[in-house]
Amino acid sequence: MAHPSLIKSIGEKVLGHNGPVDLNDICGPDKVLGLYFSAHWCPPCRGFTPQLVAFYKHLKENTKHQLEVVLVSSDRDDTAFHDYFNDMPWLALPFTETKRKIRLSRQFRVTAIPTLVLIDSRSGRLLTRAGREMVTSDPEALNFPWRPRPIGDILASTKLVDTEGQEVPYETVKDGYKGLYFSAHWCPPCKAFTPQLVTAYEKIKKKEGNFHMIFISSDRSEESWRTYHSTMPWLSMAWEEKDARRELASNLEVKGIPTLVILGPDNSVVTADGRTELSEDSEVERFPWRPQSVEVLAERHMSRLQESPCLVLFTDGEMTELQFGRDVLLPVAEEYLLEHSEEGGLALKFFVAGEDEVADSVRDFACLEDVVPLVAILDLAEGAKFLLEEGVEVSTATVHNFVTRYTNDKLSPLPIRPVTTSATNTS
Template sequence: MVDGKPDDVICEGDVCRRVTPEEAAAHAAKAGAPEPGEADGVPKVFQLLGPTLLGKEGAEVPLSSVTGPGKVLGLYFSAHWCPPCQHFTPELARIYERFRAFHARKEDWSVVFVSSDRDEDSFKHYFENMPWLALPFAKREAKMELSALYKVRGIPTLIILDGETGELITADGRDAVVEDDECAGFPWKPRSFEEIMAGASLQDPAPADPRPVPALERIKGKVTLLYFSASWCPPCRRFTPKLVETYKALKAAGKDFEAVLVSADREAGAATEYHSHMAWPMIPYDDRKTASELNTRFGVEGIPTLVVLDEAGQVITTEGAAAVMADPTGARFPWRPQPLEALSPYTAPRINNAAVLLLVVDEEDQAKAEEAATAALGPVATATKAAPGGDDWAFLYARRGDEMCQSVLHFCGLVKDPKAEPPAGSRLLLLDVPGSQTVWDLTAAGYEATEAGCAKAVADRKAKKLGPGKKLGEDDDE
């Protein structure tokens, strides 16, 4: 074990990652803070970085000097105790210094070190060998919120941003610079789905005509389901027959869409045999470049993954597999996320990816629970999701005593026995698993399960007025 590695971090292969939310329930991080308020016209990332960055020898460097039209900003999440970081940092420094010396746009790219070190001395020692700027180590709250904003699960991670708008260019900056160390593709903006597919072809499953056809002839202007799967994956083999049935039901209902298999099999024969059990085309197995680019473009981290795209190639949902399981007949196709939804196997994963305002309704009847939740939380959910930063939020409701709701409460440490009778009354909760790994029992704090109470909870969260909350994995007597 490397000295200084946090207890809530696991190093595997060439990446160090934070523990999963499940692991975090037992080994929670001890630092955190609520979300900052939004400032009109100022991207959230620039708010978090602040007006000045740390330069060499303690110099204060204005953020404005590295942002603006034509500028590109890299956020480098790293730490001295992380072996993969120790390997990658010198490589990134070499690429960066050569870029700053010789590239045609040498003044346009700046990098900011966002440290995961445990103490300031370690941070200073590590930063000494870096040829870029840093977020001051004391800004621990901002560091954590930047990690949450870009869903940083492991280090080293290099996030590439538009220096004028703060918009994400790519979350895969590490791979981009390694694969393009001459920076010919700077700033490494990923190609759109249509651009990727323009040079690709599709192949129907046997025994259909095996000759590939241009991909855009089949999918242009249609809702497209990208199915990332492999024959060696047991969950995939269980899910594929269910997807076939949903596919057939949608076709029978006259829905205009197409599905495409993006194989993760290890050899062509296995991919071909697996594909024969499906009713849709695949990216030809030997076109690994297109398959790899699609995996990167849509951030596929595990399989099976079903990404649903609209007619323009924009993401509707990356939770298509859960949507199919929850709606096998496709009644809600193409499964556009709604501002307020019921807690279910389909929506529960959002707890891992956003701040969730959860309303537990004291109703046994599902229809009555939905009606009550829609009245209290619906307007707040709609307004918050439509406002800047709306993607950082999710709004869910559940019936009191619902099995999944009890599991969530148990995971948060709010009930000791998930099978025990829950306390009477509605309950309003705020969960921040990906960021501060904190839960707030808002009802206990005096917030009412009403539209006014829900609106106040959101406003207070943005204004950092909620208080410390309860850390995941923290016992009541700690």
């Protein structure tokens, strides 16, 4: 049986070479579902597809592992789709399911093709978005299905050293908050940020004594690593731990440096964007920078408006009105986020906005009237907006009803200016 979240995202049936196939028939205990985002027009896709075919057949013929793959096509017409699909031994999302393709790309944050996303089909949990890289590096499937090791296990199994090169047991940092600092001496933005982080580190230590930083180096030589680490008053993963550094970066989806990831005492990720959080909270008053269910819309949130559907309650910007907005939205947001935690890029984000340049630009782009209070759900990627009906009092109850109707597809979308999805880029 497929997890309900997968049926909702993919549909009850997928396309086989001989007709429709029930999703439930290819899912179940110990079965891995691969979503293969690809297209015939994409040269990197055509290069990777034969590798994936060989890997798929190897699994079927030589191992006990159970993998089924579903093509999620970015082809431009039905003919190209079928020409490409005919050379594949697996299944596909029907070409006409355009909306589902867009939503799957957003749900699993697919920003380029080819991408192979692997999911535990019974629980619906994401195993990895880096299936392409895994197939390439492990063609014999020796470590399939590449379930990521817990962060704590990686840290516990590696060597940590202080600035003098002395080994420090993981037990000394195990139960505290941890900052993982991905950085390198050769990187100008890193060298500019590190002094700011040193200052912040000293402030955090005064506030939260059980806090530890660990430098995760991307340096090109041991000498550069040692030189750079000597400027930091915290620990580092030892130079020889190359594989562990790569594994951490992969598990935490670190895309560039400098990156600051804050972990809780249980090694769960509190925030993967510590650098931005620090830039907006230099006095570290909000440390450890836990995500808020409802945030005040700011410039740094603009990318989120592009990536995920967002509910925005526009106010006149007075402190009392911003607080009113938070009070209205908070119970709705907390309930919603608890129920929809597995939806990734499809889950609503909640914001309260004032009267400033950021709010004005959002209003202008979405063609919203300049009235307050105004409640809108904006789904820029799908070119849609949903408005709480005019004349309805803005309250927790009415917003809750509004969100429930949105979740159950009971609202009629209004058009918004279209935006170009990035899921058709190649890499």
